[in-house]
Amino acid sequence: MNVWDWSVFFHNLVHPTILTGLWTTIWLTLLTLFLAIVLGTVVALIGRIDSFLTRGFYQGYVAFFRATPLLVQLVFLYSALPQMGIRLSVVEAAIIGLMLSESPYVAEIVRSSLSAVPTAQWEASRAIGMRPLTIMRFIVFPQALRIAVPPLGNEFVRQLKNTSLVSVISMTELFRATDNLTQANFRVLEALSVATLYYLGATAIWTLLQNAFEKRNSRWFADTGVQKTENLKTTAV
Amino acid sequence: MTMATDSPGAFLQLRDVVKAYGHYVALKGVSVSVEKGQAIALIGPSGSGKSTLLRCINTLETISSGTIMVGDEEIGANTTSSGRKKLSEKVLARQREEIGMVFQSFNLFPHMTALDNVTSGPRLVREQDAGKARKQGMELLARVGLADKAENFPRQLSGGQQQRVAIARALAMQPRIMLFDEPTSALDPETVQEVLNVIREVRDSGMTMLIATHEMDFARHASDRTIFMEAGQIVEQGASSKVLFDPETERCRQFLAGLTGVEATTH
Structure with a gap:
């Protein structure tokens, strides 16, 4: 048996099992990250309400879901809940587990991004008669979003990798698909190389999208490299 | 010392306004009345309460006691014989x-x-x-001399230009009163004049205004009255020509001498 067989590599690269697994990994990542952003934002907004109860809830929520491993959460959802009469399908358990485990990280990013917008922005908005919801939506959120995007990009990459854990509850995503394939021909090296390549590719595409977004915002944001010096030249009038 | 008295023609009227932050009292019973179209200069050392006073007038800060009236309307609260009740956020926003x-x-x-x-x-x-907002916005930018900067983001503008945009932003709401909180203190010396010129133009249009400032020259020439504050109280107030050239109180005289040491010799 050769150490490396290109024909197996290329065969795996376009193998329907792998491609289906890749697709599952991608939609699972995007869907659960989206849900985690929604949930995390709601949790962060609750945490901003100035009361003992809401702050306690926020801290408890973040502490709990951040302190328990994703693997334990997934197995709990899939295997322990049935004992309490709650039966989740593999896909349901995977989606809920990935969403819950990611949400405290998003909540922390949202919370810190919101508080990074200077209070002077709130004051200037109030001074022209804006109400809190208007200020949040049109003044504070757009500015916080710009601050939140780089760390949220990290979370995409983390979430992409985390999806491999749902293989443990038998969901066939990229990693499990790869593993299935090796059961047939025992060529683990080529199969895992293909999986690695796809993980890298997905991350690279995401990075390009994120850079495009950041560049677009650098029109108004002060400390983002190249654009800054260009603009300074045109300003000094 | 000139004590504030209620004047029947007053458009903005502050009576015994107190603002306390815990044990620290930033305003210790301030009374001011301003007639419609008057420009008032607020002067005094840092921490004297000038900014706090302005912030209380537009209810960014809630006063601890006293009343603030603009026209016939009480600002920030509803004071009746049974006590003082803070207004809802909705009404405050409208004010x-x-x-x-x-x-x-x-x-x-x-x-x-x-x-x-x-x-x-x-x-x-x-x-x-x-479309209407845009048209009015362009007119205001032209008024502050920045029609050609309409599509620029703030960080592409100089400090003076940003402040002129900020004045236009405030004017866009067609306010009854304009409050300026040291509008030129953060500016490069070269851009101070362009901002003061705009403020002068706003005053000439008949706007009632209060301006906290360290620009004594501007206070002398562009304000009708000057109020000198220190430690949360009004120490002296009166016609700018009187307060700034021939103050009655020793403290005000000291302050002006310290501030305009170089300038004073030229007057």
Whole structure:
């Protein structure tokens, strides 16, 4: 048996099992990250309400879901809940587990991004008669979003990798698909190389999208490299 | 010392306004009355309460006691014989619309162009039609001399230009009073005049205004009355020509001498 067989590599690269697994990994990542952003934002907004109860809830929520491993959460959802009469399908358990485990990280990013917008922005908005919801939506959120995007990009990459854990509850995503394939021909090296390549590719595409977004915002944001010096030249009038 | 008295023609009337933060009392019973169209200069050392006073007038800060009236309307609270009740956020927001505020550090919205900054109030608060808001916004930018900067973001503008945009943003709400909180203190010396010229133009248009400032020259020539504050109290107030050239109190004289040491010799 050769150490490396290109024909197996290329065969795996376009193998329907792998491609289906890749697709599952991608939609699972995007869907659960989206849900985690929604949930995390709601949790962060609750945490901003100035009361003992809401702050306690926020801290408890973040502490709990951040302190328990994703693997334990997934197995709990899939295997322990049935004992309490709650039966989740593999896909349901995977989606809920990935969403819950990611949400405290998003909540922390949202919370810190919101508080990074200077209070002077709130004051200037109030001074022209804006109400809190208007200020949040049109003044504070757009500015916080710009601050939140780089760390949220990290979370995409983390979430992409985390999806491999749902293989443990038998969901066939990229990693499990790869593993299935090796059961047939025992060529683990080529199969895992293909999986690695796809993980890298997905991350690279995401990075390009994120850079495009950041560049677009650098029109108004002060400390983002190249654009800054260009603009300074045109300003000094 | 000139004590404030209620004047029947007063448009803005503060009576015994107290503002305390815990044990620290920032305003210790301030009474001011301003007639419509008057420009008032607020002077005094840092921490004397000038900014706090302005922030109380447009209810960014809630006063601890006293009353503030603009026209016939009490600002920030409803005082009756049974006590003082804070107004709802909705009513406060409506009152703030009509009291323009310009900050020392401009506080423009960095993610909006100059034009969008100016139209933000009409669009987001008054839900004015975009085309109409835009037209009015362009007129205001032209008024402050920045029509050609409409599509620039704040960070592409100099400090003086940003402050002029901030003035236009406040004017876009057609306020009844304009408050300026040290509007030129954060500016490069070269750009101070362009901002003062705009403020002077706003005054000439008949706007009632209060301006906290360290620009004594501006106070002398562009304000009708000057109020000298220290430690949360009004020490002296009167016609600017009197307070700034021939103050009655020793403290005011000291302050002016210290501030305009070089300048004083030229007068």
